[in-house]
Amino acid sequence: MRDDTGNELPHALNVLWGRAKPKGRGRAPALSLERIVAAAVALADEEGLAALSMARLAERLGCAPMSLYRHVAGKDDLRLFMLDAAPGPPPEFDTAPADWRGSLTRWAVELFGVYARHPWIVQLVNSPPADPGQLAWLDAALRTLGGTPLDLRTRISVVMLVTHYVRGAAQLLTSMAAEPGEGADEAYAVLLTELVDPGRFPALAGAVRAGVFAPNPGAGPDDDFRAGLDHLLDGVGVAIERAARS
8 A cells, every 4th residue: 555655655554554454354363463563572572683583473472483474474564563562652741741841851761761671672763753653752752842932843853862862872771781791881991991092082081080981889770861861951951942032
């Protein structure tokens, strides 16, 4: 099925938007699209995206691999269904909340939590969202800025900025957690101490000497994330004040 621009949409997107019927509709309820997607999300959560295959998924569901293809056209469609389902519903906001900063902070923190629970998502998100699940999150973020004087294009720019920050922070946290053994952040700090030459990297060497990269025992797992988010939103606040004066 084509969209209004004449482009062919993936079958999964047509299903998610109610423009096509799921494969296997009307068959025995032992296996359903919802059950397949839930099992795929659980498998990716537990073992990583690399472990996800139609064969492994069929084994997990206790069915033959060909049974999956009665409901899902292939792995690409399966991943679209997973991206739509895994985040769950976004936080709800009015169209013009009085506290834009508190609302956008809540949105960013909850999205960070989504990536922490489903780290494989950052590996799959490589194009603008087109499914209703991800677009619901985008809509929620835009709502947080509805009471500001920012124009719509600037609001989109702000939301994209925050989104990229959240994804980047989540990806870094995920990569550190994936390092074998414990203390990956401490090992990185030691490595920088050995490699960073003050003559070549004077600013970075100063940060290393100050212990910026060393673990902070009193810090929570998302303290650095929240600190960076505060700095980012400080800049957004300046833009809002400037727009209010113009």
